[in-house]
Amino acid sequence: MELISSNKTFGGHLNKYRHASSVVACEMTFSVFLPAQADVGVRLPVLYWLAGLTGNEDTFVQKAGALRVAADLGLIIVAPDTSPRGSEVPDSAPEEWAWGQSAGFYVNATEKPWSDHYNMYDYVVNELPGLIDRHFPTSGRCGISGHSMGGHGALVCALRNPQKYLSISAFEPICNPARTPWGIQAFSGYLGADRQSWLSWDASELLASCQSNLSILVEFGGADEYxxxxxxxxxxxxxxxxxxxxxxxxxxxxxxxxxxFIASFIEDHLRYHYKKLVSSTL
Amino acid sequence: MELISSNKTFGGHLNKYRHASSVVACEMTFSVFLPAQADVGVRLPVLYWLAGLTGNEDTFVQKAGALRVAADLGLIIVAPDTSPRGSEVPDSAPEEWAWGQSAGFYVNATEKPWSDHYNMYDYVVNELPGLIDRHFPTSGRCGISGHSMGGHGALVCALRNPQKYLSISAFEPICNPARTPWGIQAFSGYLGADRQSWLSWDASELLASCQSNLSILVEFGGADEYxxxxxxxxxxxxxxxxxxxxxxxxxxxxxxxxxxFIASFIEDHLRYHYKKLVSSTL
Known part of the structure; x- marks a missing residue:
């Protein structure tokens, strides 16, 4: 794991790392905000933030104004990239920006050649948290959130792993990707023609059959064009x-x-996550 | 003046406008944050924010986390672009990013062909405020701030117009551009070989001879690489x-x-400006 940049901010550090991922079979970058509390031996909760279509590991940490609140709370924020990347990674046609590079949709692809790299679900749920817990002073308690495609990702990761995430929220998530245009395009590519297989990557489908008592907070803009x-x-x-x-x-x-929109209401969400992360029983 | 985008944020609106500028002789864009207080007939103070090298009208409003505080205070923020732009506007060689398009240095150029367009000082001090005061509910009280090249711009605009700006601050300004590499490159291009003429665009020179009792707040990062x-x-x-x-x-x-860095301390600066803008005697 290589540190490629570090900026002091709000008393803590916003670091960016590059590492070789085995599950997506390419180099990946992610951002991590380490509040000042991380320097003094305290073990801190973690919020994973999943960005939307065309985003990357910079989008949230630069634009949402979240680090001020995370610094105040003592919350580690981890923001991964939105897909595998690089010349060796297959990509969609340039005009198809709703799938391919920067649009991994947080699934495990089953169709060749996508399945060699597009396993962002395994990356976000397993490989990345393993790395984070090994290298940073985490408390073992984590939550997940995200925007748009990343809101879909957050809901799907949480609903498929009801024991793993102690706090769950989303901004403007794609709630039913198996039946809406961006999702249909992406799932057709990554998962193939059998639409039954898509349902296990659809938050509305997963929620309907969820037998755990999760709490989910979802925020929408009334003038959201999508x-x-x-x-x-x-x-x-x-x-x-x-x-x-x-x-x-x-x-x-x-x-x-x-x-x-996210910037306007992120403080609410971070305080919601933090409260659950420090008080929920595992 | 054409509205090209409007996003609701923190209860107010972040609007972007395009207009034909006479002093820089091209179309210019700027961002303006109008807090909710602007909707109810209250006349509000204005902070002009000048961005740094390679920046534009989006940089500050997207990355500094300032709008939350401006919304709370009831402060209009105006963020212009950093230079004239377009195919008809002369530009430096691509590797010379410290002058030319996106690096107007907030001077009035005297050398041809630059002087046809590169009059960002007149634009920021006169033309833009005229436009703002005509179209928005301003109180007639304004302050100025900026980052790096924009910090230089804020100090120079204020020191040359001690009656105009009631509050002045800067983040990491170029304090002595007449004698430092970026400034020398830009001033050589815009102002020509006579270095005496450069001194009236240099904050340190202007400050040394300033006979007004201005208050100036300047913020630096100790690990600033420049x-x-x-x-x-x-x-x-x-x-x-x-x-x-x-x-x-x-x-x-x-x-x-x-x-x-800016995000970490912008709240301090905005509250500093606001206090002066609502309490100073004109």
């Missing part, structure tokens, strides 16, 4: 009746799909 | 003894030249 066609909050809401989960959906009038 | 060669805080400090100005220079240990 709300009706791509995000479908109603599908997520409709899935709750069969599950044992708690779901809180907030809609903020006038806000769109940009990071200006 | 501190000794390009920024020269000691030159600014050395100039204070002949002037009637008050100068506060803070050095924050371990912080570098990035926006992660």
């Amino acid at each position: 709300l009706d066609e791509e995000l479908k909050p109603c599908t997520l809401l409709g899935a709750i009746s069969n599950s044992r989960c708690e779901l809180e959906i907030r809609v903020r009038q006038g806000y769109d799909h940009s990071h200006y | 501190l000794d060669e390009e920024l020269k805080p000691c030159t600014l400090l050395g100039a204070i003894s002949n002037s009637r100005c008050e100068l506060e220079i803070r050095v924050r240990q371990g912080y570098d030249h990035s926006h992660y």
Whole structure:
């Protein structure tokens, strides 16, 4: 694991690392914010943040204004890239930005040649946390959140691993990717033509059958230009009746799909995560 | 003036506009944050923020985490671009990023062909504020700040117009551009070979002869990689003894030249500006 940059900020450090990933079979970069509390031997909770389409490991840490709050709380933030990358990694056609490089959709691909690299689910859920827990003073307690494609990723990772994440939230997630355009394009490529196989990567489907009592916080902008066609909050809401989960959906009038929305409400989410991370029983 | 984007954030709006500028003779874009207080007929103070080399009208509003505080205070923030732009605007060689497009240095050029467009001083001090005061509910009280080349710009604009700006600060400004490499390159191009003419665009020179009682707040990172060669805080400090100005220079240990530093201390600066803007006598 190689440190490629380090910036002091809010008394802590925002570090970027490069490492060889075995599950996605290429070099990966991620950002980690280490609050000042990490320097004095305290073991801290971790929030994994998954970025959206066209994003990378910089997007959230640069644009969301989250590090101020994480520094105050003593919360480690880990922001991975959104896909495997590099000349050896297959990519979609340039105009198809909803899948391929920078759009891994946090699944494990089953179709060749994508399945050689596009295993972002395994990367986010297993390989990366292993690395984080080995190198940083983590408490063993972690939560997950993300935006848009990353909100989908956060919900899917949490619903498939109800014991792993003690706090779960999402901003403007793609709630039903098996039936909406970006998701259909990505799943067709990564998972193939059998749409039944897609359902285990769809938050609404997973929620409908979830028998754990998870709590999920989801935030939408009422002026989000993708709300009706791509995000479908109603599908997520409709899935709750069969599950044992708690779901809180907030809609903020006038806000769109940009990071200006995330920045406006990230403090709420970070405090929500932190409270669960320090107080929940494992 | 054409609205090209509007994002709701922190209860207010971050708008971007395009307009034809007469002083720089091309189309210019700028960002303006209008807090919610602007919607209810209250007249608000304005902070002009000048970005650094390679920046534009997005840099500060996306990366500094300033809008949260501006929303809380009720402060309009105006962030112009860093130079004239476009195919009709002359540019430096691609490897010379310290002058030319995205590096206007907030001077009025005197050398052809630069002087046809590179009049960013007049743009920032006169044309843009005229536009802002005509279109938005401003109180007529304004302050100025900026980063690096923009910190230089803020100090020079304020020192040349001691009646205009009621609050003045800078992050990591280029304090003595007439004698440091980036400044020498830019001033040689824009202002020509007569180095005497450069001194009226140099904050340290202007401060040394300033007979107004201005207060100036300047913030540096102790690990700023450009501190000794390009920024020269000691030159600014050395100039204070002949002037009637008050100068506060803070050095924050371990912080570098990035926006992660600005984000860490922008709240202090915004509250400093706001206090002066609402309480100073004109």
